[in-house]
Amino acid sequence: MKRDGHIHTPYCPHGTTDPLRSYVEKAIKTGFTDVTFTEHAPLPSSFTDPTPLKDSGMTAAQLRPYLDEVKRIKEEYKDRIRIRVGLEVDFIAGYEDRTTAFLNEFGPELDDAILSVHFLQANDKIFCADYSADVFMELAHETGSVEAAYQLYYKAVEASIAANLGPYKPKRIGHPTLIHKFQYAHGEKIDDNEAIIAVLKKIKSAGLELDVNSAGLAKPDCREPYPPFHFIEQARRLGIPLVFGSDAHSVSGLHQRYEQFYTDGRDTI
Template sequence: MDLSLKVIMENKKIVRDGHIHSPYCPHGTQDSFDMYVEKALIEGLEEITFTEHMPFPCYFIDDKAFQDECAPNFEAINKYFKDVEKIKLKYADKIKINIGLEVDFVEAYEEETKKVLNLYGPKLEDGLLSVHFIKIDDQYVAIDGRDGFEQALNLLGSIDKVYDKYYETLLIAIQSDLGPYKPKRIGHPNLIRIFNKLYPLEYKNYELLEKIVRELKNRNYEVDVNTAGLRKPYCGEIYVADAFKELVNKYAIKKVYGSDSHTAKDVGRDFDKE
């Protein structure tokens, strides 16, 4: 191959950010839609998706205040859709903007989730299905906060078991029936590594990881190559990493980069890293 062509191919710039939040995220910033889009233009992106958290169908944890911080309510998400439709038109000749949602997979609430998805589905152009909560007996634990991770560790007894539980939940999510609007891209599939510097583990359950990746392949799903992990103090890596990343490459699963921005300055961030 011509050397200059090879260099161009290896340096192929990522021009799509498939995971961006908005001023409606309760744990995000007030940065406006315009600020997010302007940053995307500065980064030279050609396509972005706003993927605000979809409202939960109901309360499934006792700490309602905490759950309210995780996702906007129904009223806010209606405003979100209106705003994204406006910003899409405003920048139509400059960048492709997709309307999306990040849908939480909550084990045992599949039917309820499907109902909410059916409500918004006709508006969706793109989206993510993510696991943030794992179900341990009758409790749901958010593993992307330190308290939640440590609670899971106490309940399950070892880091290994916490990883197993996370990946088992991810497999159930991929196989779940969430109806015709179920997102085709799995959000930050290695999120469980968020505290890997505090709780190091070389995960060895390749069989489970391969099952997940085979299931992704069979369904023609994509993965969110999520750069937010690089910004987390105890993570320092992208959320498609390690043995999982090797399998994603081996099975040629389609990758879509996502910054998981909750502030405009993070749009397109670290897309030159792998």
């Protein structure tokens, strides 16, 4: 089975307008048998998106059209490929009740979902940690160091794993080392091995899946998947269910670098 469990859509406000049908046709052509569309869920209405264009997630008005269109495509292609209706849901500390309420309302309509951390709070300021190298460095300055910013991220991921978000909590933890996205921009060598292993052990203990996310390989300041290959191997040894995700925001990015997880001696999934 070839599966891609992390795919964005034309409903992504910071993505492309490539139609859903084009993603599906490419998946079929390249031999994939199982895909999940995981568009960024709307952020809580009381949360202020810190990005300049306020475009980190769908608007509330887009959610119903998104769900309905994926369901239509799922039905249309049901004899050719398995399509799962999904969302990528943000874990934001302090907004657990609102996230739970959202999941209780829309979770019954989902086949699959990812729980991810993008936003961090430091000294009463909110940062989208993966927005840009400049924003990351602002975060590092606010926390006191690059290492402190890393640790803040891992603590947030651990909190997402432990959070009680109700019966429809996503079963997969998204890109748990996303904080590495700008590692070649800041240039510091951070020893975060213990923190990553601690995250993996908590994922295992919670019975959750791991998003094996290839997007970082295409980022010039990252050059590795989230998490890096050797941690994917550790996750596999721990018995954590692994789900490849290209995190594609365009048809051209769909299934990006998939072959690197199955060749060069890295049969990681």
